[in-house]
Amino acid sequence: MNKNSNNVKILSGNEACAQAALAVGVRFFAGYPITPSSEIAEVLAGELPKNNGVFIQMEDELASIGAIIGASLTGVKAMTATSGPGFSLMQENIGYAIMAEIPCVIVNVMRGGPSTGLPTLPSQGDIMQARWGTHGDHQIIALAPFSVREVFDMTIRAFNLSEKYRTPVILLLDEIIGHVNEKVIFPADNEFEIINRPNPESKDNYLPYQETASDIPPMANFGSCYRYHVTGLAHDETGFPTNNAEKINQLLQRLERKIVKHTDDIVEVEEYLLNDAEIGIIAYGSAARSARHAVKLARNAGIKTGMLRLKTIWPFAEKQIRDFSDKVKLWIVPELNMGQIAHEVEWAVRGKVPVYKYNKVNGEPINPEEILNCIKDKINV
Amino acid sequence: MFDYDYYLRKSKMPLIWCPGCGDGIILKSLIRAIHKNGFTKDNVVMVSGIGCSSRLTGYVDFNTLHTTHGRAITFATGIKLAKPHLNVIVITGDGDATSIGGNHYIHAARRNIDLTVILFNNQIYGMTGGQVSPTTPSGKKATTAPYGSSENIFNISGLAIAAGAPFVARTTVANPVQVERYINLALQKKGFSVVEVMTPCPTTFGRRNKAGAGVDMLKWQKEHSVTIKSAEKMSPLELDESIVTGIFVDIEKPECRTEYQKVIDQFKS
Numbered sequence: 001m002n003k004n005s006n007n008v009k010i011l012s013g014n015e016a017c018a019q020a021a022l023a024v025g026v027r028f029f030a031g032y033p034i035t036p037s038s039e040i041a042e043v044l045a046g047e048l049p050k051n052n053g054v055f056i057q058m059e060d061e062l063a064s065i066g067a068i069i070g071a072s073l074t075g076v077k078a079m080t081a082t083s084g085p086g087f088s089l090m091q092e093n094i095g096y097a098i099m100a101e102i103p104c105v106i107v108n109v110m111r112g113g114p115s116t117g118l119p120t121l122p123s124q125g126d127i128m129q130a131r132w133g134t135h136g137d138h139q140i141i142a143l144a145p146f147s148v149r150e151v152f153d154m155t156i157r158a159f160n161l162s163e164k165y166r167t168p169v170i171l172l173l174d175e176i177i178g179h180v181n182e183k184v185i186f187p188a189d190n191e192f193e194i195i196n197r198p199n200p201e202s203k204d205n206y207l208p209y210q211e212t213a214s215d216i217p218p219m220a221n222f223g224s225c226y227r228y229h230v231t232g233l234a235h236d237e238t239g240f241p242t243n244n245a246e247k248i249n250q251l252l253q254r255l256e257r258k259i260v261k262h263t264d265d266i267v268e269v270e271e272y273l274l275n276d277a278e279i280g281i282i283a284y285g286s287a288a289r290s291a292r293h294a295v296k297l298a299r300n301a302g303i304k305t306g307m308l309r310l311k312t313i314w315p316f317a318e319k320q321i322r323d324f325s326d327k328v329k330l331w332i333v334p335e336l337n338m339g340q341i342a343h344e345v346e347w348a349v350r351g352k353v354p355v356y357k358y359n360k361v362n363g364e365p366i367n368p369e370e371i372l373n374c375i376k377d378k379i380n381v
Numbered sequence: 382m383f384d385y386d387y388y389l390r391k392s393k394m395p396l397i398w399c400p401g402c403g404d405g406i407i408l409k410s411l412i413r414a415i416h417k418n419g420f421t422k423d424n425v426v427m428v429s430g431i432g433c434s435s436r437l438t439g440y441v442d443f444n445t446l447h448t449t450h451g452r453a454i455t456f457a458t459g460i461k462l463a464k465p466h467l468n469v470i471v472i473t474g475d476g477d478a479t480s481i482g483g484n485h486y487i488h489a490a491r492r493n494i495d496l497t498v499i500l501f502n503n504q505i506y507g508m509t510g511g512q513v514s515p516t517t518p519s520g521k522k523a524t525t526a527p528y529g530s531s532e533n534i535f536n537i538s539g540l541a542i543a544a545g546a547p548f549v550a551r552t553t554v555a556n557p558v559q560v561e562r563y564i565n566l567a568l569q570k571k572g573f574s575v576v577e578v579m580t581p582c583p584t585t586f587g588r589r590n591k592a593g594a595g596v597d598m599l600k601w602q603k604e605h606s607v608t609i610k611s612a613e614k615m616s617p618l619e620l621d622e623s624i625v626t627g628i629f630v631d632i633e634k635p636e637c638r639t640e641y642q643k644v645i646d647q648f649k650s
Contacts, residue, residue, distance in 0.1 A: 028463050050648040054462045054641060059488040063455040066448065066485075070428070070459025073446065074467075078459070096449050222444050222460065223467045225423045229439060231447035240393060240439060241447075 007186045013151040013177040014081075016184055017107060018043035020155035021079055024194055026105075027053035028078035030067035032060050032086060035119045036175040037109035040081035061086035065093040065106065072104045073230065075221030077159060081107035084117060084126055087133070094168050095134035096232045098255065101166040101209070101217070103197055105158045108170060109178040110285075112363050121363030122175035124285055124336040130170045131314050137252065139259035141266055142170040142314040144284040148182035153192070154311070160195040161266060165258055166216055172313060174336065176286035176365060200226070208239040211250065215258035259315060268311040269320045273299065277306030279375050280328035282321065282345055284310040287334045287366050294334075294371035303375060310341070318348040325352040332374055334358040334366050354378075388412045388422065390442050397436050401587075401595020403554035403580030404501055408437055410560035411470075411499060417561075418468075418568045426469045428457040430477035433508045433582075434501035437472045451482025454489045457496050465638045468568065471498045475516040476506050479535050483515075490544035490573050492637045497567045498575045502537055503582040511585030518621075522589045541575040542630050548574035550628040554581070555602035563628065572636045579624055 011019070018040045021029070029048060031041040041057065048055040054071075058064040061082055068078035082090065087108045097104055110126045112118025117125075126133075130142040141161050145154040155171060162169040200206050200218040208228045210217045217237075220226035233241040234248045242248065259266070273295055274280065283291035288309045298305035308324055310317055325331070330353050333342040339357040346355045358374045360366050389412075398404045415425060425443040429435035431450035438445035444467075448456045453471050461469045478486045478500050489496060505523060506512040513523035513530050516537060520529040541549045548570040550563040560578055567574035581587060581598030592598050602624060609627035612620060 028459070030459060049641070049645045052645055052649075054645075056458070056462060058455065058458075059484050062452060063458070063485050063488070066452040066455025067459035067462070070446070070456035071463035072459075073456075074460055074464045076463045078463075092449055093452065222446070223424070223426055223464050227422060227442055227444050229445045229447065231439075232449055233447065 009184050009186065010181055011148055011184050012039060012179055012181050013145070013148050013173055014039035014109065014179065015043055016148045016151040017081070017155050017171070017173070018047065019186070020152040022047055022051060023189070024077065024156045024159045026077045026079050026159070027051065028068060028071040028076045029080065030056045030058050030064040030071070030078070031080045031082065032058055032064050034083045034086045036111055036178050037081045037083045037107065039178070040107060061089035062093070065090040068104045069093060069097050069102050072102050073222040075224065077163070079105040079107065081109065083109050083111045084113045085115070087126060087129060091133040095136060095138065097168040098134070098138045098140070099232050100230050101219070103162040103166055104168050105155070105162055106168060106170050108172055110172060110174040112361070118363045120175065122286055122336055122365060123361070123363070124174055124287060124340070125361070126172065127313060127337065127340040130172060137256070139256055140170060140314050141165070141167060141259065141312070142172055143311060144172040144313050145177060145311070146285055146288045146309065148180060149184050151177060152184060152186070156192050156194070160193065163197040164195045164216070165262065166197060166219055167259065172285065174286050207237045209235060209237045209251065211237060211254065215254050215261070263315045266312055267315055267317050267320070269317050270309040270311060272307040272309060274306030274308055274324060277304050277327070278329045279303060279305040279379070280324060280331045281305065281307040281371070282310065282331055282333045282341070283307060283335070284313060284341070287336055290366045290368045291334055291371055293368035294375065297368055297372045298375050301372070303379065305375060313341070316344050316348065321345055321348040322350070322352075325349045328353060330354045330356065330378055332356045332358055332371070332378060334371050334374070336360055336366065383413060383416070385409060385412055388415070388442055390440055393440050396440060398433060399584040401581070401583040401598070402433070403503070403595070403599070404434060404437065406554040406557050407499065407501060407560060407578050407580060408440065410557050411564055412441070413561045414564035414568060417565050420468050424466070424468055426457075426460055426467045427472060428453045428460065428469065429472040430474070430482060431508070432474040432477045432506070433503070434472055434474040435477060451477055451480070452485065453477065454482060454485040454496065454498070458489060458494055461494055461496060462638055462641070465495070465642070469496050470568070471496055473498060473500055475500070475502045475504060475537060476514045479537055479540065480515045487540060487544040490541045490546040490575070493545060493547060493572045493634060494637045495571055496573055497564070497570070498573070499564060500537060500575060500577045501580050502577055503580050503586060505582050505586040507582045507585050511589060521586070538575065538577045538629055546575055547572040547630060547632045547634045549630045550575070551577040551579070551624070552626050553579040553602040553606055553624055555599045555606065556626070559626070566628070566631070570631070571639070572634060
């Protein structure tokens, strides 16, 4: 990153994502071409070998996620980038990374779905897939940036959270965020924190899935003189498969707890003109760009409006939303989907105030004026 | 006496494999071959998929990774690319490597990445109770082919050859010395190498197809194994009832991680 320190550049979100990956120490990328994410792979194909890293284009997305999990297990920070159809193919091994506690970052530059859908057009349709795409009970971390600079920051944060909690992290861009070009002032190396996975202190009696106070067991790099077993089967502290009900429960409860009990550390929101707001908007990603402008338009029209912007999508910002539900008179949730987050908001609000959805799934972005009209509409209700 | 115990996790035994299964013969042959190569346990990474064969990784004292169905080669690819000094061995089966994971198998061969694949071909899905696999011979019965399979089979070694693998050999557990020798050669090969080992499954294949117990199936293997040379003179009908064993390919060709290192080195001042 030295060459970019304090640099000002015009970059797309996808390019910023690749630059941040290099800055945070990613030295392995495996991926498969898919619009609108391919620029991330293209930039890293050029940059990784210059940084003693490895880029590989795999035969499909199933292979891509397998390769990054393998690489990460050896101690190398690894990532992949994809879009809806590819994200669908990755789901099984996202579950593997959760179960085996192998850090990695999966970037999903969301496009319209279902199926092949709208390859070149934006959507926020994979919010629930990010949460529940892989089978079984599990926790997941997902972040959604809304500007190019934030793509940079959140890519770094995605890796930090992934390493800290030994879990895969989903970075949800959408076509707009991936392709919009903005001025980015890069932070200097010392202006961001880098967190690396906890390593064991000693080889003696190493337990790869040990119960620890933090619930995050230290992770030995595979092939570094710690010989242990890793499996996607339910396992005990030694890493070997078990059918013992107590041990199974112990593992699954710990995996749940290690995320849930750190919700406050993981969840980030931005409050925008929310303190005196009567109308609250909850938005994220590209829809939050329009919502931000809509807040200004509404305030110009004399309507006290504010926005709670979700920077972390999962775990859900339930507490923050509930707290502000005591202050606003209603929530409006604009999304480029049929209301995936709006339903979560309704659940968090618990009926304190009305929650109105504003949705668009035709491949077009939501315009600020549309949100403004929605605000005016709801006031008159 | 060869000391197997040094390489085994004996506390994890007994093995999950049924009486009469050939997989244990491959396990022992594999250990002898690794020993012969002088690999240290710390430098061996063994990656497996899902199925009977793939449970092997739990019993050996290496860095062992039991992955998802069909994907062992992809995880192994990530490991080898990230840490090329490690000896990466893939343990897989006919269903794992050529049905659900078929794409990875041929692409790893095409790419020519330095992995050694030990492919246990028992011609059936044993772990799940005897369903038809891409190598279940036509006419043979399985729980999902109760009237006999109507399909043609994959020639697993042939797939690897066609995809460009520089080392491909087939043998049977009826010939453990050959299993060891082929694995030994495969481990030495810098590139994608495949040893396809025919291994009987008396429990889910033998019983349903009246092939007898494990010993009978071993005898069948022994009697029906033919060398590549004698196979050349045989009719397709005769070949249907035979197992062609031998080293099909043993050549040198550029290996992908080695070639990629040259790219990395260009940028080193």
